[in-house]
Structures are given as C-alpha cells and as structure tokens.
Amino acid sequence: xxxxxxxxxxxxxxxxxxxxxxxxxxxxxxxxxxxxxxxxxxxxxxxxxxxxxxxxxxxxxxxxxxxxxxxxxxxxxxxxxxxxxxxxxxxxxxxxxxxxxxxxxxxxxxxxxxxxxxxxxxxxxxxxxxxxxxxxxxxxxxxxxxxxxxxxxxxxxxxxxxxxxxxxxxxxxxxxxxxxxxxxxxxxxxxxxxxxxxxxxxxxxxxxxxxxxxxxxxxxxxxxxxxxxxxxxxxxxxxxxxxxxxxxxxxxxxxxxxxxxxxxxxxxxxxxxxxxxxxxxxxxxxxxxxxxxxxxxxxxxxxxxxxxxxxxxxxxxxxxxxxxxxxxxxxxxxxxxxxxxxxxxxxxxxxxxxxxxxxxxxxxxxxxx
Numbered sequence: 001x002x003x004x005x006x007x008x009x010x011x012x013x014x015x016x017x018x019x020x021x022x023x024x025x026x027x028x029x030x031x032x033x034x035x036x037x038x039x040x041x042x043x044x045x046x047x048x049x050x051x052x053x054x055x056x057x058x059x060x061x062x063x064x065x066x067x068x069x070x071x072x073x074x075x076x077x078x079x080x081x082x083x084x085x086x087x088x089x090x091x092x093x094x095x096x097x098x099x100x101x102x103x104x105x106x107x108x109x110x111x112x113x114x115x116x117x118x119x120x121x122x123x124x125x126x127x128x129x130x131x132x133x134x135x136x137x138x139x140x141x142x143x144x145x146x147x148x149x150x151x152x153x154x155x156x157x158x159x160x161x162x163x164x165x166x167x168x169x170x171x172x173x174x175x176x177x178x179x180x181x182x183x184x185x186x187x188x189x190x191x192x193x194x195x196x197x198x199x200x201x202x203x204x205x206x207x208x209x210x211x212x213x214x215x216x217x218x219x220x221x222x223x224x225x226x227x228x229x230x231x232x233x234x235x236x237x238x239x240x241x242x243x244x245x246x247x248x249x250x251x252x253x254x255x256x257x258x259x260x261x262x263x264x265x266x267x268x269x270x271x272x273x274x275x276x277x278x279x280x281x282x283x284x285x286x287x288x289x290x291x292x293x294x295x296x297x298x299x300x301x302x303x304x305x306x307x308x309x310x311x312x313x314x315x316x317x318x319x320x321x322x323x324x325x326x327x328x329x330x331x332x333x334x335x336x337x338x339x340x341x342x343x344x345x346x347x348x349x350x351x352x353x354x355x356x357x358x359x360x361x362x363x364x365x366x367x368x369x
Contacts, residue, residue: 004026005023005026005027005028006026006027006028006054007027007028008027008028008029008051008053008054008145009053009145009204009207009208010051010053010145010207010208010211011028013208013211014030014033014051014225017030017033017225018033019031019032019033019225019227020032020033020227022228024054024117024228025054025116025117025118026054026117026118027054027117029051029054029227029228030051030225030227030228031227031228031229032227032228032229032230033224033225033226033227034224036227036229036230036233036321037321038224039224039226039227039229039230040230040233040234040321040322041321042151042222042223042224042226042230043150043151043193043195043226043230043234044151044152044195044234044321044322044362045151045152046151046152046153046221046222046223047149047150047151047152047153047154047156047157047197047218047221047222047223048149048150048151048223048224048225048226048230049147049148049149049150049211049214049215049218049223049224049225049226050147050148050149050150050225050226050227050228050231051145051146051147051211051225052146052147052148052199052231053144053145053146053147053207054117055114055115055116055117055141055146056114056115056116056117056119056120056123056124056139056141057112057113057114057115057139057140057141057143057144057146057201058112058113058115058123058124058127058137058138058139058140058141059110059111059112059113059136059137059138059140060110060111060112060113060127060135060136060137060138061109061110061111061135061136061138062109062134062135062136063109064131064133064134064135065109065110065111065135065136066078066109066111067133067135068127068130068131068133068135069103069111069113070266070267070268071130071267071268071269072090072126072127072130072268072269073088073089073090073101073103073268074088074089074090074091074253074258074261074262074263074268074274075087075088075089075103075261075262075263076263076265076266077103077105077111078266080103080105081105082105082106082107082108083105083173083174083175084104084105084172084173084174085102085103085104085105085172085173085174085188085190086102086103086172086261087100087101087102087172087190087261088100088101088102088103088261089101089247089253089258089261089262090123090126090127090269091253091262091268091269091270091271091274092126092249092269092270093269093270094249094250094270095252095270095273095274095277096248096249096250096251096252097243097247097248097249097251097252097253097256097258098119098122098123098126098249099115099116099119099122099123099126099243100116100241100243100247100258101113101114101115101116101123102114102190104174104186104188106176112186112201113127116243116244118243118244119243120139120141124137124139130269142204143203143204144201144202144203144204145201145202145203145204145207145210146199146200146201146202147199147200147202147210147211147214148191148192148193148197148198148199148200149197149198149199149200149214149218149223150191150192150193150195150196150197150198150226150234151193151195151196151197151223152195152196152365153221153222153223154166154195154196154197154198155167155196156221157214157217157218157220157221157223158198158214158217158218160217161179161180161213161214161217162177162178162179162180162187163177163178164177164179164187166187166198169187169188169189169198170189171189171190171191172189172190173188173189174186174187174188174189174190175187179200179202179210180206180209180210180213180214180217181206181209181213182202182203182206182209182210183203183206184203185200185201185202185203185206185210186199186200186201187199187200188200188201192231192234192235192238192240193231193234193235193238193364194234194235194237194238194240194360194362194363194364194365195234195364195365196365200214232316232318233318233320233321236316236317236318236320236327236328236329236361237320237321237322237323237327237360237361237362238359238360238361238362238364239288239329239359239360239361241256241257241258241286241329242316245299245315245316245329246286246315246316246329247286251286251331252274252277252282253274254274254277254278254282255282255284255285255286255331256286257285257286257359259278262274262278264278281334282334283333283334284312284331284332284333284334284337285331285332285334285337286315286329286330286331287329287330287331287332287336287337287341287356288327288328288329288356288357288358288359288360288361289327289328289329289330289343289345289354289355289356289357290323290325290326290327290354290355290357290361291325291326291327291328291345291352291353291354292352292353292354292355293352293353294326294352295326295345295347295352296317296318296319296326297314297317297318297326297327297328297330297345297347297352297354298314298317299314299315299316299317300313300314301313301314301317301345301346301347302314302345302346303330303332303343303344303345303346304343304344304346304351305336305343305344306342306344308344308351311332311333311336311343312330312331312332312333313330313331314328314329314330314345315328315329315330315331316328316329316330317329317330317345320361320362322361322362323361323362326345326352326354327361328345328354332356336356337356338356339356339357339358340355340356341355341356342354342355342356343355343356
C-alpha cells in the first residue's frame with residue numbers, strides 16, 4: 001500500500017523537481033528525474049547528487065562497541081583509525097550474509113554503521129541479539145539525511161561549501177565538520193559509482209539547506225539530481241554487489257567475491273564454517289560477464305554452458321551505458337569462473353554467448369587502499 005511507504009525528508013523537493021517516484025525498500029524514492037541514460041552519463045562525465053536518505057545508520061558506542069562490531073562483522077574493525085571507514089558484512093549462522101555495510105570510526109569507542117534500507121530492522125535485531133556485553137546502540141536512521149555527490153567534478157562543485165580540503169580526503173576516509181552552513185556533517189569518500197565524489201551525512205533539519213546549496217554550487221559544473229535507476233547501472237559497471245540481488249542470506253561472502261573483507265585473524269559469526277569453506281574451495285563464484293553480441297541480461301535469466309547445462313543465473317544485468325553492451329553479474333560453477341570462460345545467457349529459450357571478464361567492467365577513479 002502506497003500510504004505505508006516511508007518518505008525521505010526531501011520527498012516534496014524531489015516531486016517539485018519532476019522526479020518519478022517509486023516504492024523502494026519501503027520508501028517513496030526518486031528513480032529518475034530525466035532519463036536513466038542522461039543521469040548515468042552526467043555522473044560519469046560531470047557530477048550528480050543522489051538522495052539516498054533511505055539508508056540506515058546505527059551509532060555504536062562505549063567500551064564494548066569494538067568487541068560487538070568485531071563479533072558480528074567479517075572485516076577487522078580493529079584496524080580502523082579515527083576518520084577511516086571500512087566495507088564489511090554481517091555473516092549469518094548458515095554461511096550466508098545478513099547484510100553488507102560500512103563501518104565508520106568516529107572516535108575511540110564511537111562507531112557509525114551504515115546499512116541497507118531494506119534491512120534496517122533485520123540488522124538492528126541481529127546486532128542487538130549479539131550485544132551481550134552492553135554496548136550503547138542507537139538507531140539514528142530517522143535523524144539523518146544522506147546525499148551522494150558523485151562524479152569527476154564533485155570536488156570543484158563542493159569545495160566552495162566547506163573549509164575542509166576535499167582533495168585531502170582519501171578513499172574510504174571521512175571528516176566531520178561544517179558543510180554548506182550545516183554543523184556536524186560527515187563528509188565521506190566511500191562511493192558506490194566508481195566516479196569519485198562524496199557522501200554527506202546531514203542532520204535532517206539542515207537537509208534542504210544543504211541540498212539547495214549543493215544544487216546552486218553545482219550549476220556551473222552541470223550538476224543534476226540523479227535517481228536510483230542510474231545508481232544501479234553505475235554500480236553494476238563497477239561490479240559492486242547489491243544486497244538482495246548479488247548477495248543475500250544464502251550466498252557466502254567467499255562465493256560473492258568478498259573474501260577480501262572476510263578476515264580470519266579474529267573470531268566472528270560462523271567464522272569456523274567459512275574458514276573450512278575457504279580451505280575446501282567454493283563450488284560457485286559470482287562473476288562479471290559481457291555479452292559477445294546484442295542482448296540485455298536481466299536478473300534471474302538462466303546461465304548455461306556450451307552444452308546447455310544449467311550453471312547458475314543472472315543476479316544483476318543491464319545494458320551498460322558506458323560500453324553500449326549487455327553486462328551482468330551471476331553465480332557460475334567455479335570451473336567456469338576464470339576470465340575468458342565462455343558462458344551463455346538464456347533469453348526466452350535462446351542462448352546468447354557471453355564472456356566472463358575481470359571486474360570492474362568500466363575503470364573507476366577509486367580503489368580501496
């Protein structure tokens with residue numbers, strides 16, 4: 001029911017801008033303002049602003065904060081220093097993933113966890129269930145707006161709005177300060193587009209002020225508002241996972257190419273089983289593939305080998321605006337996961353040849369240090 005949808009703080013602003021609004025993860029969200037293609041190219045070539053305020057944020061504080069985060073996440077949060085962020089996931093007890101998330105270290109004994117909108121309640125309950133040592137947990141999802149300003153001209157567009165030297169913020173780092181006249185803004189370089197840029201965590205009371213000032217400051221750089229449609233094609237060109245499509249409760253982080261955030265130097269949920277899986281080797285892997293000819297792969301299309309045997313299915317697929325070709329992610333048998341392997345995408349009973357490629361499909365401006 002439409003009336004059950006939550007709205008972001010700037011819902012009316014998006015409607016005034018002519019956005020097509022759709023239900024997404026329980027929220028009424030802008031999917032596009034003009035066209036997905038135009039918005040995609042705007043981010044790759046210039047700069048765009050996304051309202052992704054539907055994302056969830058949990059504050060975890062106190063002497064037991066790090067211990068809790070270490071036990072529920074796969075990455076090693078003890079490596080974080082103040083002002084650094086980390087990509088991680090919440091393993092479940094069955095070998096799958098509760099959610100993927102970002103962990104920000106704000107200060108000693110003070111962390112911010114950023115989770116997917118569709119999983120806010122699920123993640124809160126999961127982490128709370130493991131909070132046996134009494135870390136101070138606060139769900140601040142409804143207090144913050146989140147804007148992603150992405151594209152090669154992001155620094156030029158935003159620098160005049162803050163005294164912080166934006167060029168000096170490395171990838172997966174952040175600063176807290178005044179931005180566009182708003183206090184206590186987290187300015188973070190953890191993009192989901194591969195085009196460079198920043199995320200702005202803004203207290204709701206300053207959301208419209210910050211949005212308006214970014215829109216104004218971005219005018220000389222052709223900044224436009226961007227919807228979730230282009231966000232999906234941008235992240236897919238980078239091979240970034242989307243929870244619910246490419247990873248979920250049934251996919252292991254090792255199968256999903258997330259071995260690099262699964263650190264066995266510490267104990268965490270289901271670590272022993274995952275360690276065993278690593279030793280034995282996984283039977284399937286998430287890969288990127290490029291269609292050899294025309295065609296657009298879509299989620300759940302079957303993947304088959306040369307003989308027509310099932311080897312998996314497409315988890316995410318689209319026509320890449322940058323390449324002009326069909327690209328996709330999907331799980332295949334490990335023996336067909338090597339770049340160069342030939343696979344086929346089944347579209348309405350017809351097999352379209354594709355080649356497994358090394359990700360990303362399109363070179364990004366960022367890399368995780």
